[in-house]
Amino acid sequence: MAPRTLQSATVEGDPGVYEDQNVHMIYEEIASHFSSTRYKPWPIIADFLASLTTGWVGLDSGTGNGKYLPLPADRPGEVWTIGLDRSKNLLDIARRAGSTGIVREVVVGNVLDNPWRPGIFDYAISIATIHHLATHERRCSAVKRLLESVSPNQGRVLIYVWAIEQDELSKRKVVEDQDPTPTIGKDVVVPWVLSTQQTAVTEKCATPRVYNRYYHMFAKGELVGLVNEAARELGLQVEPKAESTTKNIRGVEVVQDGWERSNYYVELKLWQT
């Protein structure tokens, strides 16, 4: 089947209200079906979680169905990831994530808020979440919240967002090929088709329901650019920690960044002198 070209989106009115209607309300509706399709962890994220030090506590900002909360699977209980999400229905699933019967820690909240003691986490991940925020400023704020949530001394951060450049196996195609190397991302809606079997029994409609979720698909370089902007606004230098250093400098190192199967990712490490 040829990839389907996605419809572009126009964000109008208050972006918070727009996200409520075009992201949050939809996830509440499709939570259970959505969760049944999201179970396989991406390798780079699994590797990141496997590399964490025993005793560390982290934040999964936009945890969804909590599929990363049980990782690393071979070291249960050695690190604790606390899941935060806007969708209560997804969190009801997330608190039971993993097949072990272990109860996870989850909190209802917005990724633009920081309801935590400052810098208390050792690590933070944000997977497939920031692309749901409707303006550049809000996406930048979300990155700032992540940088503020982890230890300024050694905190580690991993961010994943959808890319304009979808891989060949993807059913999606973001834009017509007018611009082969876009530098700014595209606002689109991505349909979620909920067939009648998956909706509530009381539902009488015979046709499948289609929910159009808002996404900002990131262009190449856009995610790292966003990190640079967020870091600068927090007074952080974006470079590796230097050997000989003046006191009281804070920074963030880009450990790795790249594209993996339709997503851009960036891994960060905070430092201070």
Next chain:
Amino acid sequence: MVRLITHNLLACHAKDCNTNNFPLAFKDVQLEIREAEFNPEFLRGFLPKLEWTALVDTAKQLGDTSLPVEQPEMLDDEFLKNLHHVLLEIHVEEGSMTCPNCGHVYPILNGIPNMLLAEHEIG
């Protein structure tokens, strides 16, 4: 399930509420005790990040007095098992958490705390 592992990290984030906004005070709680696997290495690693006095006081409010007022230097098994129980086995299923500074109330429903603020309360 707000357990004390999470409660010890949460702080009020209402607009202009920046001091004395921790720890949030539990109210009208329903507790459930669920056994969890004991992992002393996790506890040793996590211990330095805990706000000890807040943990001891909050555990006491929930009816657990097993923790010493001062963090001990020797981390023996008995201490670690008590700490494990307090952090990971006491689940607050229902109730609320109140900010000691501004009085904002965060509800806990079906074991999940709701830290969302209304638009005008966001800092």
